Amino acid sequence: MxxxxxxxxxxxxxxxxxxxxxxxxxxxxxxxxxxxxxxxxxxxxxxxxxxxxxxxxxxxxxxxxxxxxxxxxxxxxxxxxxxxxxxxxxxxxxxxxxxxxxxxxxxxxxxxxxxxxxxxxxxxxxxxxxxxxxxxxxxxxxxxxxxxxxxxxxxxxxxxxxxxxxxxxxxxxxxxxxxxxxxxxxxxxxxxxxxxxxxxxxxxxxxxxxxxxxxxxxxxxxxxxxxxxxxxxxxxxxxxxxxxxxxxxxxxxxxxxxxYWRSGDYLGIGAGAHSYKQQQDNGALGCRWQNEKSPATYMERVLKSGQAVVEREQSDPAKAVAEFMFLGLRMTRGISAQEFSRRFGKKPAEFYPQIRDWLEGGLMEQKDERLRLTRRGLLVANSIFVDFV
Ligand code: SF4
Missing domain, CATH: 3.80.30.20 (tm_1862 like domain)
Structure with a gap:
């Protein structure tokens, strides 16, 4: 939890x-x-x-x-x-x-x-x-x-x-x-x-x-x-x-x-800084926000109200799943399929059937309960990540 x-x-x-x-x-x-x-x-x-x-x-x-x-x-x-x-x-x-x-x-x-x-x-x-x-x-x-x-x-x-x-x-x-x-x-x-x-x-x-x-x-x-x-x-x-x-x-x-890659909470302060906070007890959804980018305007806003947030976005379930995948697969240890199911209620391949092709094509591998990109998969990671968004 x-x-x-x-x-x-x-x-x-x-x-x-x-x-x-x-x-x-x-x-x-x-x-x-x-x-x-x-x-x-x-x-x-x-x-x-x-x-x-x-x-x-x-x-x-x-x-x-x-x-x-x-x-x-x-x-x-x-x-x-x-x-x-x-x-x-x-x-x-x-x-x-x-x-x-x-x-x-x-x-x-x-x-x-x-x-x-x-x-x-x-x-x-x-x-x-x-x-x-x-x-x-x-x-x-x-x-x-x-x-x-x-x-x-x-x-x-x-x-x-x-x-x-x-x-x-x-x-x-x-x-x-x-x-x-x-x-x-x-x-x-x-x-x-x-x-x-x-x-x-x-x-x-x-x-x-x-x-x-x-x-x-x-x-x-x-x-x-x-x-x-x-x-x-x-x-x-x-x-x-x-x-x-x-x-x-x-x-x-x-x-x-x-x-960051494990979709943990982070607080960003300063001009243009981003923040993220999980919002449900199972970590399925989260909220992202971003500060004003111009340092001068950032300082003015903080002086007035203590904050300088200009954009806030609640992640919808589809986006939260995609983020979990493309952030987690950046790491060579990949993602935990169990954690995925706990957070999102389904198995990764139920959301993304293409995972079966990547496994067969040698771009991805599953060891125990971890799903990760192979060395070859990491070389073309960006083209795989496009499929999540
Ligand atoms: S402009 Fe500044 S932040 Fe950007 S790459 Fe150069 S040193 Fe780094």
Whole structure:
């Protein structure tokens, strides 16, 4: 049974960046001067407002994630104020995971030590690639040396738990480039690594250039070869794939993200942040809502009413089933067929007869009561997920 008092995750969105990368469709903004104190004040006010409500009050925090934008544009003092307030508003799981995303070039040793002192216990470093020409193509403001420095310093600051983010399938990237990126990232012995396939999102400068024929995706067979190289290289060093884009040593997966994929409750604060809360005792239905995206308007609204929600959506049963499937199947352990039946009252194949074809075609497999995508299925996961919506 899912109880309202069960643990939840807190997401804190810091929407500011030093410059806008041409492939980025996140809610990130470049401003002449980051209003750090004002924005931090709004975050604390919004969090305190939620904590007064019966449905969040007294609940246990399993994880906190500072994402962006670039959270490392905020000082350890600001991050510390949010954490201090969260301790007074919620109870904390004994093993609470507190992650902060940091971009090389925005942090030094003092920053990392400061984040650690105020309670952050996991850092995610956005290295993306160690090849200078590819960093330039991606419009990243940092250099490969700054990534190396950040990864060295994160160790020195005493962070055992950290992740390296890489991007692959970049136009102009070769298998040799990717091999070099993986080797370099692994030389820092990260317990966790994320490797994201570059996608060209609508509305971005890359999308315009793509439409004008100035940039092209890599051929599909090269992307597949890259995905296989990543899986083989990482598994040789003990980093097992546990989600489409995520690899970790046993026990070092991101608890925060696993909560998303398992359709657990999360509260998002900050400009454009999303939240989700299960609504029935069996977890069959849920409610999602989203905050105002513009940081300036977000701050105004929170100052007036303590909240900045602009969209709210109750999931209907069909949507809830689809979400459970495509979020859960992102993980290599897949979904529990028993949990599915408990939540939705039927077996997965009764909702989706295509599951039988995927099982026969080797894209899916059922082991004990778990249903999951095979290695081949994970390569074409997006085309399978389309069938759920
Ligand atoms: S640093 Fe990250 S959030 Fe900021 S613009 Fe680049 S990709 Fe987007």
């Amino acid at each position: 899912v109880s309202e008092k069960e643990g939840f995750s807190l997401y804190v969105h810091i929407p500011y960046c030093v410059s806008k990368c041409p492939y980025c469709d996140f809610n990130s903004h470049v401003v002449p001067k980051i209003p750090e104190d004002e924005y931090n004040g709004a975050l604390i006010q919004e969090m305190a407002c939620y904590a007064q409500r019966e449905d969040w009050r007294g609940r246990k925090l399993k994880s906190i994630f500072f994402g962006g934008g670039t959270p490392s544009t905020f000082s350890p003092a600001s991050i510390g104020k949010i954490l201090e307030r969260s301790v007074s508003l919620f109870t904390f799981d004994r093993d609470v995971e507190i992650t902060l995303e940091a971009n090389p070039g925005t942090v030094d040793g003092a920053h990392f030590s400061g984040y650690r002192s105020c309670g952050v216990n996991r850092i995610s470093i956005g290295a993306q690639t160690f090849q200078s020409r590819l960093l330039k193509f991606l419009g990243r403001v940092h250099t490969a040396d700054e990534s190396r420095e950040a990864l060295k310093t994160v160790h020195q600051a005493g962070f055992e738990n950290f992740s390296v983010d890489l991007i692959y399938a970049i136009p102009g990237q070769s298998l040799a480039d990717l091999k070099a990126d993986l080797e370099e990232a692994l030389s820092f012995h990260p317990p966790h690594l994320s490797a994201y396939n570059l996608t060209i999102e609508e509305g971005t400068p890359f999308h315009r250039e793509y439409r004008q024929g100035k940039i092209r995706n890599l051929p599909e067979e090269e992307e597949i070869a890259m995905a296989e190289l990543i899986g083989e290289t990482l598994s040789r060093t003990g980093l097992e794939r546990y989600e489409i884009s995520n690899y970790a040593r046993p026990g070092w997966h991101s608890r925060h993200n696993v909560n």
